[in-house]
Amino acid sequence: MARTFLPFAAPSLGEEEITEVIETLRSGWITTGPKTQRFEAEFAEYMGCKHAVAVNSCTAALHLGLHAVGLRPGDSVITSPLTFAATAEVIHYFRAHPVFVDIDPHTLNIDPGKIRSCLEHPKQKRRFRAVIPVHIGGLPCEMEAILDTAKENGLKVVEDAAHALPARHKGKMVGTIGDITAFSFYANKNITTGEGGMATTDNDQYAETMRIMRLHGISKDAWKRYTAKGSWYYEIHEPGFKYNMTDIAAAIGIHQLKKCDDFYERRERIARMYDQGLANVDEILLPPRCPRVSEDPENGSQHAWHLYVIRLNLKRLTISRGEFIDLLKERGIGTSVHFIPLHMQPYYRKKYGYRAEDFPHARAAYERIVSLPIYPKMTDADVNDVISAVKETIFAHRRRASVPAYPRETAEVAL
Ligand SMILES: Cc1ncc(COP(=O)(O)O)c(C=O)c1O
Numbered sequence: 001m002a003r004t005f006l007p008f009a010a011p012s013l014g015e016e017e018i019t020e021v022i023e024t025l026r027s028g029w030i031t032t033g034p035k036t037q038r039f040e041a042e043f044a045e046y047m048g049c050k051h052a053v054a055v056n057s058c059t060a061a062l063h064l065g066l067h068a069v070g071l072r073p074g075d076s077v078i079t080s081p082l083t084f085a086a087t088a089e090v091i092h093y094f095r096a097h098p099v100f101v102d103i104d105p106h107t108l109n110i111d112p113g114k115i116r117s118c119l120e121h122p123k124q125k126r127r128f129r130a131v132i133p134v135h136i137g138g139l140p141c142e143m144e145a146i147l148d149t150a151k152e153n154g155l156k157v158v159e160d161a162a163h164a165l166p167a168r169h170k171g172k173m174v175g176t177i178g179d180i181t182a183f184s185f186y187a188n189k190n191i192t193t194g195e196g197g198m199a200t201t202d203n204d205q206y207a208e209t210m211r212i213m214r215l216h217g218i219s220k221d222a223w224k225r226y227t228a229k230g231s232w233y234y235e236i237h238e239p240g241f242k243y244n245m246t247d248i249a250a251a252i253g254i255h256q257l258k259k260c261d262d263f264y265e266r267r268e269r270i271a272r273m274y275d276q277g278l279a280n281v282d283e284i285l286l287p288p289r290c291p292r293v294s295e296d297p298e299n300g301s302q303h304a305w306h307l308y309v310i311r312l313n314l315k316r317l318t319i320s321r322g323e324f325i326d327l328l329k330e331r332g333i334g335t336s337v338h339f340i341p342l343h344m345q346p347y348y349r350k351k352y353g354y355r356a357e358d359f360p361h362a363r364a365a366y367e368r369i370v371s372l373p374i375y376p377k378m379t380d381a382d383v384n385d386v387i388s389a390v391k392e393t394i395f396a397h398r399r400r401a402s403v404p405a406y407p408r409e410t411a412e413v414a415l
Contacts, residue, residue, distance in 0.1 A: 003385055008334035009188035012263065012376045013252070020251040027247075032215070032223040035247035039254050040198075046166075046257060047175040049200045051207035054250060055214050058162045058184030059086040060243035061199035063093055064213055065180035066130060068206040069156035071096050075129040078118060078155075080110040081341040081362040083134045087160050088342050091132075099126065100343050100354070105361040107288055108136050108309070108369075112145035119153045130156045135164035135174055137338065137371075138190070138304030139290065143169045143177050158182065163306035165190045166264055171298045175200045180210075185249070188375075190263060190306050191256035193249035214243040266376040267305035270383050274308055274372060277387035283394045285311040285368075307338055310390075311368040319397040321368060327397075331389040336371045 024035055036054050044052040055061050071077065073095035079087055081100040088098040101114040110133050119128060131150050133141040141159075150157045157178035161167070165183055167174040175181045180203075183189075185196035201207050215223065217240030224230035245253075256263075271287075278284055287309050293300035312321055319327070325335050341362040343354035356363045372386055 003332040005332045006334055006373055006378070006382055006385065008336045008371070008373050009375055010377050011187055011192045012259070013192075014255070014259075016255040016258075017252045020255055021248055024247050024251040030248050031246045032244040033227075033247045035250040035254065036245050039245070039250040039257070042254060042257055043198055044200065046260070047173055047200055049173075049176045050202040050204070051200065053199045053201075053207055053210045053214065054245035054253075055197045055199065055210075055243040056245055056249070057086075057195055057243075058160070058182050058186070058197040059090060060214065060241065061180075061182035061184075061197040061210075062086060062132070062158065062160060063090040063241065064210040064243065065158040065182055065199055065201075065206075066090060066094060066096075067213055068201075068203075068209040069130055069158060069179060071129050074127065076126040077130045077132060078110075078115055078128065079132040079160075080134045080136070081343045081359045082108060082136060082339055082365060083160065083342060084162070084339055085342070086162075087132055087134055088348075096129070097126070097352075098342075099128070100359060100362075102359040102361045103136075103365065104142075105365065107139055107141075108365055109139060109141040110134065110146075111361075112142050112149060115146060116149045119149065119155075128153065128155055130158055132158050132160050133178070134160040134162075135167055135304070137287065137307035137309055138163045138165075138167050139288065140164060140167050140169035140174055140301050140303070143172075147178070156180075162186075162189065164304045165306075166260055166302065167304040168293050168300070168302035170301060171293060174304075176202070179203060180206055185253060185256070190267070190304055191253065191260050193245070193253040193256065196245055196249045196253060212237065213240040216240045216242065263376045264302075264304065266378075267374055268303075270374050270378060271303070271305045271308055273380070273383045274310075274374075274387065277384070278310070278390060281391060281394055283313045283316045283398065284390070285313065305374060307371045308374040309338065309369050309371050311365065312370065314368060316399050317394065317397050318399050319393075321370060324393060324397075325370060327393045328389055331393070333386055333389045334373060337366075337369055338371050339366075341366050 040052045071094045075096040091098045104111040159178040159181040162184035164174045180201045183198045185193040217238040219235045290301035
């Protein structure tokens with residue numbers, strides 16, 4: 001019997017957000033203004049970083065971040081193929097080139113060893129300016145190794161933390177580690193403003209550049225020019241972009257941020273329920289776990305659980321990944337796939353001549369991954385429905401051949 005459809009993702013918005021938006025509309029100040037400033041200050045405090053620059057998407061934050069670190073036409077930027085369009089698209093905005101290196105098959109994050117071998121390859125001719133690690137699903141990348149390699153090779157680190165709020169790597173908040181970190185507040189993200197993003201940094205110059213460039217490259221605090229304290233006079237120092245956050249969005253963000261830790265607790269609990277409920281299903285590999293901050297404050301990490309990605313052992317099943325997704329849908333369970341690797345997309349295949357097998361771990365992961373629903377609004381009954389639907393679908397389509405099982409326990413990652 002199909003249940004009422006459980007969407008793959010849904011935001012958790014309460015009366016606080018609604019009241020603050022109404023108050024903002026009534027205030028007469030609806031675009032960038034005091035609410036955006038407050039959201040930035042509170043975000044920086046929550047993060048423990050010096051600057052937080054609010055923008056209208058994570059894509060904008062990545063673009064501004066690459067601009068701030070000085071990406072130039074013809075430069076190259078290393079990133080993961082297993083990511084969303086935005087991560088590599090922004091590199092093209094500069095007429096620069098994304099260079100993919102494969103993922104670690106265990107974590108699904110970029111493999112730091114492969115970053116090093118790419119940079120230090122004897123025949124390497126490219127001019128690399130930056131690396132964009134993507135904390136896929138909210139599991140932090142191995143940042144120490146990435147930072148060391150970047151430093152030794154003169155690269156800046158602009159993190160794609162669209163999935164990673166609140167995440168920690170070895171006790172440190174993601175958002176305080178690389179040169180610049182970009183967050184997303186898109187509708188399905190861990191906190192939302194409908195559309196929105198934030199760039200964090202401890203570097204004054206980067207923050208200043210991003211603040212100016214997010215609003216047409218015009219002089220500091222351009223948004224104030226229509227207030228009693230502002231001045232009509234402004235200067236354009238560089239042609240910029242239209243990336244500023246509105247106060248209507250910030251009004252939502254202020255309250256979402258207050259709930260960020262509670263949202264995280266709920267996501268974590270759902271992940272634990274999935275871990276337990278699916279532990280004995282040999283046809284599934286569960287997502288990797290990292291040693292928790294609560295267990296080891298200095299060396300522990302925190303998975304933000306934006307996604308709960310299982311991998312199907314297709315050799316043990318009589319159905320494909322696509323059929324598995326369709327069968328879950330028939331049972332009223334929404335799922336998704338994160339992501340179709342970029343190097344397998346027509347644009348990248350044509351422009352750079354990439355073949356699917358160039359990044360075998362990204363390709364192999366792609367063929368097996370399914371993201372299960374995970375968001376604070378889900379009830380325990382919803383989670384149990386997903387567990388039952390997954391198990392029953394798997395059990396009904398088991399292949400009885402003797403193919404090796406995935407390891408039974410949830411994989412542990414030493415990050
Ligand atoms: C890994 C990753 N990076 C960047 C983005 C872009 O975020 P936004 O929609 O806020 O621009 C997304 C959006 O889903 C994402 O998943």
